[in-house]
Amino acid sequence: MQKWIMSGILIVACAFAAVLMFTLPGKDQVAQEEKPQMPEITLNAEQAETTVKANCISCHGDQLQGGAGPNLQKIGSELSAEQLFGIIAKGKGGMMPAFKDKLKEDEIANIAMWLAEKK
Ligand code: HEC
Incomplete structure (x- = not known):
């Protein structure tokens, strides 16, 4: 029994x-979630400038010349749009804030593409 x-x-x-x-x-799926996927959008430079002015220049300077954060004027020659998307979404170090809860994915992708063209 x-x-x-x-x-x-x-x-x-x-x-x-x-x-x-x-x-x-x-494991594969988990790894994919950790690496943010950049949505495919077309660059809207005007919108990117507005978003950057509202969110980034306090630390990176009004001409992106740097301040509390590094100079971003030639960031496109160092980082790709995907890499920029990851940094802006998730933050970097202890000082660069993550924007994934503050901005829409499309907005982050847009500024990532805009910055990637700064060479
Ligand atoms: C509170 C201040 C602050 C704000 C606001 C801020 N950043 Fe940053 N950012 C930093 C700091 C500090 C670093 C350097 C982090 C490190 O390397 O450890 C940084 C690094 C970066 C980097 C990486 C640069 C490199 O050479 O690796 C990028 C790209 C960037 N920021 C973009 C942005 C964008 C785009 C915004 C607006 C959406 C923004 N940041 C808003 C402080 C800020």
């Missing part, structure tokens, strides 16, 4: 484990 109970529990546990294996996100 007890054997039956034990094997019953075992079967249920196995079934549960199998379900978990398929429902929990795999």
Whole structure:
């Protein structure tokens, strides 16, 4: 009688484990979520300037010449739009704030593309 109970529990546990294996996100998926994906948009330079003026120049200077944050006038020769998107979305070091909760993804992508053209 007890054997039956034990094997019953075992079967249920196995079934549960199998379900978990398929429902929990795999390692690949988790890694993808950590790396922000830049949405595909077309650059709107005017909007980018407005967004940057409102959010970035307090630290990076009104001509992006630098201040509390580094000079961004030639940032496009160092970083790609995707890299810029990642930095702006997630922040950098302890000083550069993350903007993913403050700006829309499209807005971040737009300023990333705008900055990527600054060479
Ligand atoms: C509170 C001040 C502050 C604000 C606001 C700010 N930044 Fe920064 N930013 C920094 C600092 C400080 C660093 C340097 C971080 C480090 O390298 O550790 C930095 C770094 C960066 C870098 C990386 C530069 C490099 O050479 O690697 C980029 C790109 C950048 N900021 C873009 C932006 C944009 C775009 C905005 C507006 C959406 C913005 N920042 C707003 C302070 C700020």
